[in-house]
Amino acid sequence: xxxxxxxxxxxxxxxxxxxxxxxxxxxxxxxxxxxxxxxxxxxxxxxxxxxxxxxxxxxxxxxxxxxxxxxxxxxxxxxxxxxxxxxxxxxxxxxxxxxxxxxxxxxxxxxxxxxxxxxxxxxxxxxxxxxxxxxxxxxxxxxxxxxxxxxxxxxxxxxxxxxxxxxxxxxxxxxxxxxxxxxxxxxxxxxxxxxxxxxxxxxxxxxxxxxxxxxxxxxxxxxxxxxxxxxxxxxxxxxxxxxxxxxxxxxxxxxxxxxxxxxxxxxxxxxxxxxxxxxxxxxxxxxxxxxxxxxxxxxxxxxxxxxxxxxxxxxxxxxxxxxxxxxxxxxxxxxx
Amino acid sequence: xxxxxxxxxxxxxxxxxxxxxxxxxxxxxxxxxxxxxxxxxxxxxxxxxxxxxxxxxxxxxxxxxxxxxxxxxxxxxxxxxxxxxxxxxxxxxxxxxxxxxxxxxxxxxxxxxxxxxxxxxxxxxxxxxxxxxxxxxxxxxxxxxxxxxxxxxxxxxxxxxxxxxxxxxxxxxxxxxxxxxxxxxxxxxxxxxxxxxxxxxxxxxxxxxxxxxxxxxxxxxxxxxxxxxxxxxxxxxxxxxxxxxxxxxxxxxxxxxxxxxxxxxxxxxxxxxxxxxxxxxxxxxxxxxxxxxxxxxx
Numbered sequence: 001x002x003x004x005x006x007x008x009x010x011x012x013x014x015x016x017x018x019x020x021x022x023x024x025x026x027x028x029x030x031x032x033x034x035x036x037x038x039x040x041x042x043x044x045x046x047x048x049x050x051x052x053x054x055x056x057x058x059x060x061x062x063x064x065x066x067x068x069x070x071x072x073x074x075x076x077x078x079x080x081x082x083x084x085x086x087x088x089x090x091x092x093x094x095x096x097x098x099x100x101x102x103x104x105x106x107x108x109x110x111x112x113x114x115x116x117x118x119x120x121x122x123x124x125x126x127x128x129x130x131x132x133x134x135x136x137x138x139x140x141x142x143x144x145x146x147x148x149x150x151x152x153x154x155x156x157x158x159x160x161x162x163x164x165x166x167x168x169x170x171x172x173x174x175x176x177x178x179x180x181x182x183x184x185x186x187x188x189x190x191x192x193x194x195x196x197x198x199x200x201x202x203x204x205x206x207x208x209x210x211x212x213x214x215x216x217x218x219x220x221x222x223x224x225x226x227x228x229x230x231x232x233x234x235x236x237x238x239x240x241x242x243x244x245x246x247x248x249x250x251x252x253x254x255x256x257x258x259x260x261x262x263x264x265x266x267x268x269x270x271x272x273x274x275x276x277x278x279x280x281x282x283x284x285x286x287x288x289x290x291x292x293x294x295x296x297x298x299x300x301x302x303x304x305x306x307x308x309x310x311x312x313x314x315x316x317x318x319x320x321x322x323x324x325x326x327x328x329x330x331x332x333x334x335x336x
Numbered sequence: 337x338x339x340x341x342x343x344x345x346x347x348x349x350x351x352x353x354x355x356x357x358x359x360x361x362x363x364x365x366x367x368x369x370x371x372x373x374x375x376x377x378x379x380x381x382x383x384x385x386x387x388x389x390x391x392x393x394x395x396x397x398x399x400x401x402x403x404x405x406x407x408x409x410x411x412x413x414x415x416x417x418x419x420x421x422x423x424x425x426x427x428x429x430x431x432x433x434x435x436x437x438x439x440x441x442x443x444x445x446x447x448x449x450x451x452x453x454x455x456x457x458x459x460x461x462x463x464x465x466x467x468x469x470x471x472x473x474x475x476x477x478x479x480x481x482x483x484x485x486x487x488x489x490x491x492x493x494x495x496x497x498x499x500x501x502x503x504x505x506x507x508x509x510x511x512x513x514x515x516x517x518x519x520x521x522x523x524x525x526x527x528x529x530x531x532x533x534x535x536x537x538x539x540x541x542x543x544x545x546x547x548x549x550x551x552x553x554x555x556x557x558x559x560x561x562x563x564x565x566x567x568x569x570x571x572x573x574x575x576x577x578x579x580x581x582x583x584x585x586x587x588x589x590x591x592x593x594x595x596x597x598x599x600x601x602x603x604x605x606x607x608x609x610x611x612x613x614x615x616x617x618x619x620x621x622x623x624x625x626x627x628x629x630x631x632x633x634x
Contacts, residue, residue: 059511085513093511101504103523105530114522118512141622151619161508168512 006072006204007035007058007091007172013066014050014057018279025278027053029228030067035172038202040194042215042236044251045225048275051208052096054225055174058206059093060084072171089119092165094175098157098182102149108135108160109145115167134163137200138193155186159193166197174206179214191218212255216240221311224248227278227286234312244314244322246291246329253330285316292329293318350602357595364408365415372405377560387580397567397581398574406562407588413563414592417478417556418543422536424482429489434528436490437497438520448494454487460546467555477556481546488539489532496531500524538600541593548589564589 014028027050035041045051056062058069060076069076071091079087095101102111112134116127132142138159149157158178165173175194179187195218198205209215215222216236223233224245232245243249273290276282285303288294297317306319314323321327347355364371373393380400387395394404436447454462459481466480500506501524509519548565550556557563559570564585571581 061507061510082515085515088511089513091511093508095504095508097504101508103505105526114514114518115512118509118514118518147619153619156619164508164512 003037004073005034006037007206008070008073009033009058009067010070011067012054012057012064012069014053014062015065020279023279026228026281027278028057029281031225031228031230032067033206033223033230033233035204035206037171037204038198039221040198040205040207040219042219042222043206043208043225044210044212044215044222046251046275047210048278049225050228050278051225052176055093055176055206055208059091059174060088061093089168090171092168092170092173094158094162094165094173094178096177096181098154098161101161102157102164104148104150107146107148108140108152111149111160111164112145112167115164119168130167134166137166137197138163153186154182155190158182158190162190162193162197166201166203170203172204172206174208176208177210178207180209180211187214194218212252224251227275227281229286229315231287231316232314234308234314238309238312242323242325244308244312244319245287245316246293246318246322247287248314249322249329287316293327351598354595354598354602357591358599361411361592361595362415365411368408368412372402372408374402374405376401376405376409376562378402394584395580397571398578403581403584406567407564407584410562410564410567410585411588411592413557413561414544414547417474417481417547418540420478421481421485421543421547422540424478425485426489426493426532426536428482428486429491430493430525430528430532432486432490433493433495433532434497434520434524436494437501437528438516438524440498440501444494447490451487451490451494454484455491457484459484460549463546463550464555467550472555472558474557474561477547477550481543481550485539485543489535492535493528493532496528497524500527534600534603536600537603538597541596541600544589544596545593 010032012028012031013026015024015026017023018025029050031054033041033043043051043054053062057064064077071087074087076084076088106114109131112131113127116130121127121130131145135142135145140156140159140163144152144156144160149160152160158181162178178194179190182190191214194205194207197203207215207219219236221233222236222239223230224239224247225231226247232239232243232248234244239248240252243252276286276289282289283299284301285291285294285298288298291298293316303315303317303319305313305315307313308319308323312323313319316322318327322329378401380396382400383392383396384398384400386392386400389395392402392404394402394407397403397406432447432451436444462484463477463480466483467476470476470480506519506523509523547556548563548568551563551565552569554566554569557566559566567585568582568589571578571585575582
């Protein structure tokens, strides 16, 4: 990590007006993260923890209520209008649902052509050439460009959607569960496509997922999010081997194992309770209401982020113990 | 022909009787001046009130005018006025609806409160008020009805526009950095017009009825231009001696209104998702064949 991050998110906050008068839902609360050129970074967490909102705020689909997004060192919050549109173009988003992210009235060719035109390619000849190139890159046949997007299968649509984001030569791709709407069999192919594109084009990728195995396979680093905050981040291998936040431990332990014998031996208490309301999050550590290790201190102050090894941080007072294996959130409670 | 096939298949699913009625109405209305066998205004008092004959297929009215020709020309009057009313009303309605749906926020609130005011007053009352101020006449009636009609299409297009704007494909365009103009004119407007047109078909029947109502009251189309509602009121004094002159325009009007309503309903209902076509199955097969290739790459 000698070079500068291509995307730097600093203390980003997104809040929505709550149904209750005068209250706010803090969907993203003080999140910072970095993305270096050409790496795939995972962002995992339960449903409703704010991972999608974080992604949407970074690309500007939601309005940030605080913090900054820096793209190649340029602060996007200082720009507006056409200048903002032009700078932010290097930041692209792949939607979860390939069925609604394409205009059904357009053919594949028209959709890609329009994206290229938006990207500033004026010559029709040049656009036709790029359209073919993009279709090649995502593994679709050239003949598909005359078909309407509504006639395509989910996998094909997602490839078209990926091709469309690549049309504007992005530096960063934010993928919001891009494969979770697809069949299992097609999932692997689209994943392989992502890996290949990232290798060939050097696009940095923030991969939002709740499927932990996918992230483990693809990402070099992982951020774990809980109730609008990043609770732990670290190199993917290390985080999976030595999760150092009780929430990460429980999240990893809740992944089912295929072998029934191993599955039976899993000691985890698994996830108990529900995610508290983000309108009124618990005081102190936000995970304390579900944490088997929580004690009085956790309610009093928000735990800072403890550095465990270079580039591995966890926001828990027990982080060092958990990292060293002296403690575990996975021991059955009741014995004390 | 290949491009026409899917359209023909959809047309085939619509109620045939309504389709034929409306087809006939539009064809007669469009080509009326060439189709009418006789001059609709030519009076011949010697033949007044006559029954069907070789010369006058559907008989003559109390002034001896050919009823068949008058019915055909009336279809033209009705078609043109209904078309203009809906055209003007939908232009205003779609413009306001899409602007409200695009901007949301206070622009949306303001425009929709205007629409609410428009909707809260019965359309015929608005039309009567406008005609009362300006005086009866063909174009006064068209404008008065358009003025009464646009809030409805404004409300519908706003709803359609909001649903299109919240669609991820618009968000995808935003992320690509598309200009607001491109989003509005290339994506929002065509989508909204397409959806609102569906409602317009059902509305056409109500508009035709309104035109006839105003003409019946003597506030719309003025004699001697033939119009169904006005033909009705003309023949009313002779209801007992010659009921045919009341029945024929009444039936024509009823057929047109029912036809438009049935057709509009079926078009709206046909917009449910269609089952897998052969083409989609073929696409699926190509995809499956592609898996092998992809796995070799990886």
